[in-house]
Amino acid sequence: MNIHVVNHPLVQHKLGLLREGDISTMKFRQLTQELARLLAYEATRDFELEATTIDGWCGKIDIQQIKGKKVTVVPILRAGIGMLDGVLDLVPSAKISVVGLARNEETLEPVSYFEKFVDSLDERIAIIIDPMLATGGSMVATIELLKRKGCKQIKAVVMVAAPEGVKVVNDAHPDVQLYAASLDSHLNENGYIIPGLGDAGDKIFGTKHA
Numbered sequence: 001m002n003i004h005v006v007n008h009p010l011v012q013h014k015l016g017l018l019r020e021g022d023i024s025t026m027k028f029r030q031l032t033q034e035l036a037r038l039l040a041y042e043a044t045r046d047f048e049l050e051a052t053t054i055d056g057w058c059g060k061i062d063i064q065q066i067k068g069k070k071v072t073v074v075p076i077l078r079a080g081i082g083m084l085d086g087v088l089d090l091v092p093s094a095k096i097s098v099v100g101l102a103r104n105e106e107t108l109e110p111v112s113y114f115e116k117f118v119d120s121l122d123e124r125i126a127i128i129i130d131p132m133l134a135t136g137g138s139m140v141a142t143i144e145l146l147k148r149k150g151c152k153q154i155k156a157v158v159m160v161a162a163p164e165g166v167k168v169v170n171d172a173h174p175d176v177q178l179y180a181a182s183l184d185s186h187l188n189e190n191g192y193i194i195p196g197l198g199d200a201g202d203k204i205f206g207t208k209h210a
């Protein structure tokens, strides 16, 4: 299975806290931001550097800077918004493209309701963010929208992934690199990740039901 599971102690500790059954909206949101920041750190690890010379305090000095490529962060609505500020903390100049998808609760198919992309996607690295990769339907739909717009380099950062969804994404788009805090056990009969987090969108937005 082609997925990079980030085993850093901070990531695993925060993920454990996130799994608490009756977690508050505030705590879930805060931990989601913190995890997003740590996962973004890993997902940007292979960004290319180039040498350049600047005027330092003691004269010319050689420094390293990230090479040319521009970044677009792509939150999948709604839940992906919960990770956005954490990722932008590390890539503050990134432009934001938005994809609105909601899973039909019976068919589990993603239903599209919004999309707005930044320009020059053929020159950008796209970092898709969504807390949950379950059947993989929403992720594949987003990757396909980006590729149709010319995007050639795509990474996807999720907090929790199910093996079923990872396989679907790997099979359809083997070029897309996946990053997660956990590869969980399986999906239940309602398409929820086990042990998972429950409904991440509801928990981030405070619409969670009893």
Ligand SMILES: O=P(O)(O)OC[C@H]1O[C@H](OP(=O)(O)OP(=O)(O)O)[C@H](O)[C@@H]1O
Pocket: 076, 077, 078, 079, 080, 101, 102, 103, 104, 108, 110, 130, 131, 132, 133, 134, 135, 136, 137, 138, 139, 165, 191, 199, 200, 201, 202
């Ligand atoms: O891998 P999949 O089976 O497609 O499921 C994952 C999707 O489901 C959730 O969103 P949801 O549709 O609940 O919408 P929300 O973010 O508005 O809560 C989640 O945030 C993903 O986008």
Ligand SMILES: O=c1cc[nH]c(=O)[nH]1
Pocket: 132, 134, 191, 192, 193, 194, 196, 197, 198, 199, 200, 201
């Ligand atoms: O477990 C899941 C599956 C889909 N969406 C969620 O928010 N959680």
Ligand SMILES: [Mg+2]
Pocket: 076, 077, 078, 079, 101, 102, 103, 138
């Ligand atoms: Mg969604």
